[in-house]
Amino acid sequence: MMRILALSGEVFRHSSLCQGHRSFKAVAALRSPLEAIAPPPEAEEGFEAAAHSAAHLTDLTCPASWYPAARMMRRRIVAHMGPTNSGKTHAALSELKAAGSGVYCGPLRLLAWEVAEKLNADNVPCNLITGQERRKVPGARHAACTVEMASVTRTVEVAVVDEIQMLADGSRGHAFTRALLGLPAATLHLCGDAAALPLLRQLIADAGDTLEVRTYERLLPLVPQPAAITSLKTVRRGDCLVAFSRRDVHGIKRAIDSHGALKCCMVYGALPAEARTQQATLFNRPRTGFNVMAASDAVGMGLNLNIRRVVFTSMEKFDGTSFRPLTPPEVKQIAGRAGRYGSKFACGQVTCLNEEDMAYLHTCLAAENPVLESACLFPRYQQLALFAEQHEDMNLADAIEQFAERATLSDHFFFSDYEAMHKLALMLRHLPLPMRDAYTFAISPADPDDPIISSALLSFATAYCQRGTANVALAQSVPVRPARNEAELASLEAAYAVLDLYVWLSHRMEDGFPGRAAALQQRSAIAALVEEALPRIIADPEAISRRQKSRERKVLMETTRAMQEHFNGASWDRKLGLTLAPPVYDHVVPGAPVPVKRKRKKYSA
Ligand SMILES: Nc1ncnc2c1ncn2[C@@H]1O[C@H](COP(=O)(O)OP(=O)(O)OP(=O)(O)O)[C@@H](O)[C@H]1O
Structure with a gap:
C-alpha cells in the first residue's frame, strides 16, 4: 500500500532546517521508560497519509513541519535561562496564571501535581494530565501535564516547558523537542539551563518564531564546602545525602536512624509518587521529627526540598553497564537543590562524604556546562506504521x-535511543497484535530489564491478545500488611509499579483494560502501606520507645490528613481503600524470577 505523508518534510524542504542531512546509525543504551515516545491520541489528528517512497518516510529532516497548529501561529518564545533555584519556573508560572488559558509541561509527574495544586489553590482551575492521571476540574482552561502528554492541537495563550535542556536527553528528549516545536501557544515559556540557548536559538529561528531571552542568577548562594564530612556521624539537620541506588539510599537511612540523634526520610525513583511526596513533606515541615533526607539522584529534579546541605556519598553512578563519573551538569543540578529560596537557610552548601571526592566536586561546580548541540527526535507512530506497511510481515x-x-x-x-522500546517490542513479537496495540505496549512505562514489570506487561498483552481484555486480577498478588523489612518494601514497590502500568494501559486501551477503578483502589492501598512502612522500616525496633512510636504515628496521620486536604483527589482516598480489607495475595506476579542478590555496601554511623 502506497500512501503519502501530507505533513511530510515537503513544506520545509527548502528551508535552512532541511540542510545538512546525516544518517543515524549508532544507538546508545536506554534505561528510562519510553512513554515519551507516545504522542497523546489527539496529537495525531490531521496526520493524513498517502503514497510516498520509503526514503521520504524516513526523512526526519524537517520536524517543525509535523505541527501545523504551531506553524500557523507566529509564536513569541521566552527563554528563562539560569541555574537551579533561580526562580525561572516561578516567573514563568506567574505568566501562566495570569493568562486566559494555558498549559504547564514538566518532566515529572510530581512537578505536574505540584503546579496543578498551586494553580488550583490560587483560584486558577487547572486540570491534571499525566500518563496515569486525568483529573478534570470544572471550568478549567489551564492544565498541568507531563511533557509527553502535551497537546499539539489545542491552542492556548501561554505554555510553559520546564527543564527544556532535557531536549538533548537521549531517551526522553524527543518529547521536549516535540513540545518546543509543536505547542500551539501564543507565548511559549521555556525554563532551563543556559547551555541549551544556542540550540534553542537555532530551532526557534528555523521554526519561524521569535525569541526573547531572560537570564537568572541563583536566589540564594550555593557554597561549596572545603572539606568532606568523612562520617555519617557528622550529618546535620537539613542535610540531603545523595546516593545512586535504592540499596545505598536504604543503607544510609539505616546508618543514620541507628545512630539515634536524627531521623531520615528517603526519596528514590521506585517509591510510589504518593510516598515520595509524603517523605518530602515530612522533611520540609518543622517538628515532624524527620530532619535528614537520603535520596537518589531523582532528587535533582522535581520536589522542592528545604535542604541546607547536599552531601554526595559518591561521585559516580552505574549507568546500566558500568560505573561512570557524574557529569558536571548532573553534579550542578543535584547540588543546586541546596538553599531553596524561602526556606529558613541563608545559603545552600555542598560537600561529599569522602575526602577523595572533593577535588572532583569542586571541578564540576566550577565547570561551564557544555553547550547542547542537538535535540532528540523520534518519528511519529504513523511514520513507523507506514514504513512497516511497505515491508511484508x-x-x-x-x-x-x-x-x-x-x-x-x-x-x-539526533535519533532517540530506543533500546527499551525495542526490547519490549521483541518480547511481544510472537503475539498477533495489531501494530498500533504493539506500539502502545512497547512505549508503556515498563522497564524491560525489570523482570517483574516486564513479565506483568507480557501477561497483560497475552490476555488482551487472547481474550480482548486484561483483568486487573492479573496485576494482583499484593501483600496486605505494611512491609517489615527492605525486601517486603521492594515487593510493595513492584506491586505498585505493576498496578501503575495497568492504569497507564487503561487510559490508552479502555475496552481492553476495564479494571481501572479497582487498579486505582489497590494502587492507593499499596501506596498507603509503603508510606506507613517507610518511617520505621530500617530503624531498630528495640531502639524506638513506645512514646516515640506513638508520636511518629500522630505526625504521620497529621501529615497524611494535610496532604489529603491539599490534593483532595482520588489517589488520596487510599486509607479508606485499606479499611475495605483488600484481598490477600502471596507474591507480586506468579512465576516472576527472583531478583539476584548483590553484595551490599556497608554504611555505618
Ligand atoms: N519571586 C519569588 N517569590 C517567592 N518565591 C519564589 C520567587 N522566586 C522563586 N521562588 C521560590 O523559590 C524556589 C525556587 O524557584 P523556582 O522553582 O522557580 O526555581 P528554578 O530556577 O525554576 O529552579 P529549578 O530549575 O530547580 O526548578 C521555589 O520554591 C519558588 O516558589
Whole structure:
C-alpha cells in the first residue's frame, strides 16, 4: 500500500532546517521508560497519509513541519535561562496564571501535581494530565501535564516547558523537542539551563518564531564546602545525602536512624509518587521529627526540598553497564537543590562524604556546562506504521530498527535511543497484535530489564491478545500488611509499579483494560502501606520507645490528613481503600524470577 505523508518534510524542504542531512546509525543504551515516545491520541489528528517512497518516510529532516497548529501561529518564545533555584519556573508560572488559558509541561509527574495544586489553590482551575492521571476540574482552561502528554492541537495563550535542556536527553528528549516545536501557544515559556540557548536559538529561528531571552542568577548562594564530612556521624539537620541506588539510599537511612540523634526520610525513583511526596513533606515541615533526607539522584529534579546541605556519598553512578563519573551538569543540578529560596537557610552548601571526592566536586561546580548541540527526535507512530506497511510481515521491533538505520536528520537533531522500546517490542513479537496495540505496549512505562514489570506487561498483552481484555486480577498478588523489612518494601514497590502500568494501559486501551477503578483502589492501598512502612522500616525496633512510636504515628496521620486536604483527589482516598480489607495475595506476579542478590555496601554511623 502506497500512501503519502501530507505533513511530510515537503513544506520545509527548502528551508535552512532541511540542510545538512546525516544518517543515524549508532544507538546508545536506554534505561528510562519510553512513554515519551507516545504522542497523546489527539496529537495525531490531521496526520493524513498517502503514497510516498520509503526514503521520504524516513526523512526526519524537517520536524517543525509535523505541527501545523504551531506553524500557523507566529509564536513569541521566552527563554528563562539560569541555574537551579533561580526562580525561572516561578516567573514563568506567574505568566501562566495570569493568562486566559494555558498549559504547564514538566518532566515529572510530581512537578505536574505540584503546579496543578498551586494553580488550583490560587483560584486558577487547572486540570491534571499525566500518563496515569486525568483529573478534570470544572471550568478549567489551564492544565498541568507531563511533557509527553502535551497537546499539539489545542491552542492556548501561554505554555510553559520546564527543564527544556532535557531536549538533548537521549531517551526522553524527543518529547521536549516535540513540545518546543509543536505547542500551539501564543507565548511559549521555556525554563532551563543556559547551555541549551544556542540550540534553542537555532530551532526557534528555523521554526519561524521569535525569541526573547531572560537570564537568572541563583536566589540564594550555593557554597561549596572545603572539606568532606568523612562520617555519617557528622550529618546535620537539613542535610540531603545523595546516593545512586535504592540499596545505598536504604543503607544510609539505616546508618543514620541507628545512630539515634536524627531521623531520615528517603526519596528514590521506585517509591510510589504518593510516598515520595509524603517523605518530602515530612522533611520540609518543622517538628515532624524527620530532619535528614537520603535520596537518589531523582532528587535533582522535581520536589522542592528545604535542604541546607547536599552531601554526595559518591561521585559516580552505574549507568546500566558500568560505573561512570557524574557529569558536571548532573553534579550542578543535584547540588543546586541546596538553599531553596524561602526556606529558613541563608545559603545552600555542598560537600561529599569522602575526602577523595572533593577535588572532583569542586571541578564540576566550577565547570561551564557544555553547550547542547542537538535535540532528540523520534518519528511519529504513523511514520513507523507506514514504513512497516511497505515491508511484508514486518513487525514493530524490526520496523523500529530499520527505520532508525535509514533515518535522515538535520545536523541539529539526533535519533532517540530506543533500546527499551525495542526490547519490549521483541518480547511481544510472537503475539498477533495489531501494530498500533504493539506500539502502545512497547512505549508503556515498563522497564524491560525489570523482570517483574516486564513479565506483568507480557501477561497483560497475552490476555488482551487472547481474550480482548486484561483483568486487573492479573496485576494482583499484593501483600496486605505494611512491609517489615527492605525486601517486603521492594515487593510493595513492584506491586505498585505493576498496578501503575495497568492504569497507564487503561487510559490508552479502555475496552481492553476495564479494571481501572479497582487498579486505582489497590494502587492507593499499596501506596498507603509503603508510606506507613517507610518511617520505621530500617530503624531498630528495640531502639524506638513506645512514646516515640506513638508520636511518629500522630505526625504521620497529621501529615497524611494535610496532604489529603491539599490534593483532595482520588489517589488520596487510599486509607479508606485499606479499611475495605483488600484481598490477600502471596507474591507480586506468579512465576516472576527472583531478583539476584548483590553484595551490599556497608554504611555505618
Ligand atoms: N519571586 C519569588 N517569590 C517567592 N518565591 C519564589 C520567587 N522566586 C522563586 N521562588 C521560590 O523559590 C524556589 C525556587 O524557584 P523556582 O522553582 O522557580 O526555581 P528554578 O530556577 O525554576 O529552579 P529549578 O530549575 O530547580 O526548578 C521555589 O520554591 C519558588 O516558589
